[in-house]
Amino acid sequence: MFRSLLSRLFTDETDQSPLAADDADVAVAALLVRLARSDDRYSDTERRRIDKILMQRHHLNAENSAEYRAAAEMIEAEAPDTVRFTRLIKARVPLENRVGIISSMWEVAYADGDRSASEDAMIRLAANLLGVTDRESAVARQEVEESQLPD
Numbered sequence: 001m002f003r004s005l006l007s008r009l010f011t012d013e014t015d016q017s018p019l020a021a022d023d024a025d026v027a028v029a030a031l032l033v034r035l036a037r038s039d040d041r042y043s044d045t046e047r048r049r050i051d052k053i054l055m056q057r058h059h060l061n062a063e064n065s066a067e068y069r070a071a072a073e074m075i076e077a078e079a080p081d082t083v084r085f086t087r088l089i090k091a092r093v094p095l096e097n098r099v100g101i102i103s104s105m106w107e108v109a110y111a112d113g114d115r116s117a118s119e120d121a122m123i124r125l126a127a128n129l130l131g132v133t134d135r136e137s138a139v140a141r142q143e144v145e146e147s148q149l150p151d
Contacts, residue, residue: 023088023092024088024089024091024092024093025057025058026068026071026072026075027085027086027088027089028057028085028089028093028101028104029050029054029068029069029072030072030073030075030076030079030085031076031082031085031086031089031101031105031126032050032053032072032104032105032108033050033069033072033073033076034076034079034082034085034122035105035108035109035119035122035123035126036050036108036111037076038116038118038119038121038122039114039116039119041112041114043111043112045111045112045113046108046111046112047069048111049107049111050069050072050108051066051069053104053107053108054068054069057104082122082125082129083129086126086129086130089101089130090129090130090131093130095131098130098131098132099132099136099137101126101130101132102123102126102127102132102136102137102140103140103143103144105122105123105126106123106137106140106141106144106145107144109123110145110148123137
């Protein structure tokens with residue numbers, strides 16, 4: 001699965017072969033890792049939040065989620081740019097489901113309690129590349145912010 005994604009990330013954009021079912025899921029995980037690393041502070045809190053998101057999205061247990069994240073970390077480190085991840089996601093994930101990806105990105109941005117300008121810029125870029133409007137992203141951000149408030 002991961003070799004398939006790596007090869008797709010480094011092949012010509014004109015390659016029209018069908019995507020493997022897991023390619024978009026791995027690309028989402030790698031995008032979350034890239035966001036967490038964007039401020040040069042990839043914390044354990046962010047790792048745990050990514051694991052939690054992967055557990056929810058893919059119905060994984062904690063061990064499998066951590067393994068999935070670790071593989072996504074390796075893929076993220078090899079990928080030259082974010083466009084390659086978003087291109088795979090856009091080809092596989094329907095537009096109406098992409099807002100959920102942006103929402104997950106906001107969750108990671110808020111995970112360590114320190115939302116940075118680089119994280120904001122990364123989410124704006126990803127939203128634009130995924131066809132998610134600024135308004136949809138803002139609503140997703142507000143929903144994540146509200147869920148972070150103490151009861």
